[in-house]
Amino acid sequence: MSNLDIWTYAVVGSTFALYIGIAIWARAGTTGEFYVAGKGVHPVANGMATAADWMSAASFISMAGLIAFNGYGASVFLMGWTGGYVLLALLLAPYLRKFGKFTVPEFIGDRYYSQTARIVAVICLILASITYVIGQMKGIGVAFSRFLETSYDMGLYIGMGIVAIYAVLGGMKGITYTQIAQYVVLILAYTIPAIFISLTLTGIPVPQIGLGANYLPSDGSLTLLGKLDQVVTDLGFKEYTTQVMGSSLNMFVYTLSLMIGTAGLPHVIIRFFTVPKVADARYSAGWALVFIAILYTTAPAVGAMARLNFMDTIQVGPVGAEDGNLLYADRPEWFKKWETTGLLAWEDKNDDGRIQYYDDANPEFAEKAESFGWKGNEMVNVDRDIMVLANPEIAGLPNWVIALVVAGGLAAALSTAAGLLLAISSAISHDLLKGVFVPTISEKSELWAGRISMLLAIIVAGYLGLNPPGFAAGTVAIAFGLAASSIFPVLMMGIFMKKMNKAGAIAGMLAGITVTLLYVFQHKGIFFVPGTSFLMPELGMGPDWFFGISPNAFGAVGALVNFIVAFIVGGITAAPPDNIQHLVEDVRVPRGAGEATGH
């Protein structure tokens, strides 16, 4: 076992022991504790736990990798996954806290005086949450495959087992305290390497400032971003600071989809049920964003610096010079280790034993490349999701830092997977069984039904995770689209439109999620099963056919459809009964908020 292996086992092992210890210490006894941790979680503590719950494998493992390769275009993730908190704090959290129920479908069922609305909400919630868990599984699979030096599939199976043990043991209470510990681990794991790398490249220890600073290794006359723009365009790639994702319109819609999806995801909303007062719900969202912003403002530096170091590793000399490219035989240790996972792959197209990495889809540069004797881009697979985990190794940081990053990635993936599984299990056991089909179910059976549904969800998500519909962050973006198109509009209308009725809400949810699912499945396959996509180019339905909007960004369009359908259907059917209109007026005023209850 190498020194790095020992470090990794020690750090990952001790953090796991800590989480499991906390979970056992705070094990949930009653259904109330299982779902919302009773009362009395302080807003700062709740904010920190929400941040851990929120920042998943997509944020930790995947996002900076997407930033590294999409530059400015990846801003959609940065703005989308933070700006949603503004919507959450201003439009939903305080009112849902005042309403005082355990789950999101419960609010929808009561507000729209309809079990059907509640069931439709449960279905939407499960679709969004399962898709989200698939994204986590991809991240967990990547982390375990590298850490145990095995294939991605094997890493995924091991990850499924650990998530299962972990999530089934504790409920919300266990999770709240565990998640505070996980936040601390993941934020240290993210910022420490970023500080080291920023110091090396710019001499400035604050990555948020370092990203704009001068690049030291090149006599200090260029900024780091300027240098990066130069390095990537020299190899035919798009300019880092200006490359867009699809088009400006696509970026606009993508950002909107992630923002409203944030405010529609049940596992985040549920967090605001756990604070003692309405005023605390407002501040909790702010504290959550403080803790999230520490990672999100560091991520652009991590992405840019990782890309620069990665390019410099392969392109060791001037572009086109005979010895300008790294000899494959001289490739560093981290390169070999990622090759065993299959997530990094090289193919010697021109048989010169050197690695050429450039954009061969750029016709202008391809011509130039041919004159150098290059026969195509030889890095045939560079999985974006490996960048954060590989970053400290690429930068040559000490082994304990590398081990810490693996532990942080696992903390992020586990905490979110557990929170989502809890939302899925409460939707099934609390909303479907107790709320609709078997109202007489005992507390004990309800808990067991919750645990069994968690296990089923892990198996389904793990199976679909073998062929994920995209990189972890992309898959998670689809989940946000589903939440955006179904849950957010009915929650918002439920508070801000007294006259919105049950027919409008049900029709809106169904229409919104249906158009979104159709567009996503058309591109990515039915339930993401490979080979079942049904794009019809002959009918003008090629990739991104709807105004160039990508399926990952489509949730905002679905949400618009949801609003429009709800307005129309709600307008031509009977207004809600008086008691419901009074309920809405009551929700708008903070005084009189009791503890969260279930029924």
Next chain:
Amino acid sequence: MTPENRAAYWKANVRLLVILLFIWFVVSYGLGIILVEPLNSVQIGGYPLGFWFAQQGSIYVFLVLIFVYASSMNRLDKKFDVHE
């Protein structure tokens, strides 16, 4: 609480929301996406300005917005005597 009071409280709340959400929209969609190209010709701390808003600035503004909202609403709750 009288119905008039209730309506006035809600109106003040919605007014605050509209102002804050307008700023929310301008910093992210406006400065970060729509106006990004012209803004990029300005440099701030080594960042092109539009790029900075998209990857740093908008996040800082979001934070300020939520805390401004929370404290303004607390004041409003007290003014209308609806606080807990």
